[in-house]
Amino acid sequence: GESVGLHLPTLSVQEGDNSIINCAYSNSASDYFIWYKQESGKGPQFIIDIRSNMDKRQGQRVTVLLNKTVKHLSLQIAATQPGDSAVYFCAENIQPSGSARQLTFGSGTQLTVLP
Amino acid sequence: DGGITQSPKYLFRKEGQNVTLSCEQNLNHDAMYWYRQDPGQGLRLIYYSQIVNDFQKGDIAEGYSVSREKKESFPLTVTSAQKNPTAFYLCASSSSGPNTEAFFGQGTRLTVV
Numbered sequence: 001g002e003s004v005g006l007h008l009p010t011l012s013v014q015e016g017d018n019s020i021i022n023c024a025y026s027n028s029a030s031d032y033f034i035w036y037k038q039e040s041g042k043g044p045q046f047i048i049d050i051r052s053n054m055d056k057r058q059g060q061r062v063t064v065l066l067n068k069t070v071k072h073l074s075l076q077i078a079a080t081q082p083g084d085s086a087v088y089f090c091a092e093n094i095q096p097s098g099s100a101r102q103l104t105f106g107s108g109t110q111l112t113v114l115p
Numbered sequence: 116d117g118g119i120t121q122s123p124k125y126l127f128r129k130e131g132q133n134v135t136l137s138c139e140q141n142l143n144h145d146a147m148y149w150y151r152q153d154p155g156q157g158l159r160l161i162y163y164s165q166i167v168n169d170f171q172k173g174d175i176a177e178g179y180s181v182s183r184e185k186k187e188s189f190p191l192t193v194t195s196a197q198k199n200p201t202a203f204y205l206c207a208s209s210s211s212g213p214n215t216e217a218f219f220g221q222g223t224r225l226t227v228v
Contacts, residue, residue, distance in 0.1 A: 093213060
């Protein structure tokens with residue numbers, strides 16, 4: 001079946017640098033995307049979302065970009081801090097034909113912030 | 116204090132036994148989900164429910180069962196038919212509709228001994 005996937009399993013950045021985490025999706029019917037942050041041993045936490053009728057959305061230190069032409073999503077974190085070290089997941093909210101709406105996750109990227 | 120609560124946080128099970136993981140939410144959400152997470156892996160959907168007394172299988176439903184008798188509760192039973200049940204289990208809930216985020220519990224780590 002169609003799925004969400006990530007390009008890089010790990011990413012290391014220097015403290016203060018910007019981070020970019022990428023995500024590819026293959027379901028053209030996906031209409032809503034969410035980025036989650038998961039710290040070790042905890043449940044994922046919402047970071048930012050974007051609807052399919054948008055191509056960019058900004059939050060506090062984070063920006064999500066959506067390119068529907070190539071089915072690509074990215075999360076940019078400005079001035080990365082040690083507390084940003086975590087696994088980041090993108091998720092797509094879709095309603096498959098004949099089924100109820102569901103949330104499907106990619107495999108995640110481990111972000112490590114170096115001092 | 117609104118949120119979604121999973122219990123217990125850690126659970127040990129002997130091989131061949133069934134075990135039930137609890138998930139309760141007081142967010143008045145219609146939809147609830149169960150995911151499984153293995154080390155270094157993403158979240159895989161086990162079961163989900165959009166409304167009371169109704170639920171659908173996700174990608175890896177074999178060896179699991181659920182019930183949705185109340186809006187607030189969505190317990191997951193890991194049966195003896197699940198061949199590799201050791202994992203981190205996450206429950207989530209969301210409002211119904213297309214543009215709604217899911218809120219997660221803190222997870223239950225199940226270990227088969």
